[in-house]
Amino acid sequence: MVTDKIKELQELQAKAAQLQEAIEVERTRELAALPAKYGYTDLNAFIKALKSAAGTTGKKRGRKAKGAPKAAKPAKRSRAKITDELKAQVKEAVEAGETGAAIAERFGISVPSVQNIKKEFGLVKPRGSDSAPASTES
Structure with a gap:
């Protein structure tokens, strides 16, 4: 019967919501433990190490690192002489x-x-x- 299926669907949705909440709690707990697990006492030092490992410097997008080679500018087109x-x-x-x-x-x-x-x-x-x-x- 349709009403039984609707009831079953609602129960499964509630169970899925509970499972998702449990995952979030566990994920948060595990993330909070990561710095200590890898020997860092300070969260900022751990983040700095992560960025270094990932190859990012934490600088804003669009800015070039100091000493980076500059891109060549395109040659300016000269105006054509319309005779x-x-x-x-x-x-x-x-x-x-x-x-x-x-x-x-x-x-x-x-x-x-x-x-x-x-x-x-x-x-x-x-x-x-x-x-x-x-x-x-x-």
Whole structure:
């Protein structure tokens, strides 16, 4: 019957809770005895020994130890010179159907620079439009 199973489940849950509490009490007792078990009279000395054994110094995360080698800084990128000739080449590439990322990589310029050149030549579709690029005629 279902009610019998519910009652049995409740009894097992209560027993599991008691077992968990007993484990916690025993674990706490054993942890408290560890420093003396390994010959330490002071808890702080025991913790220091644990950290040393684990290879941690107790310093805050993100800080480097004194004397640690510094990571090499990435080389600064120089700004590309956008000439009229480069703009013409980018325009040809756009008209040939190349993607902005491919054009940027090919000519050593950023994707936003490619986009700016496309805007300058009127090769960018207006937002929300599926039609052809805006024309430069007025």
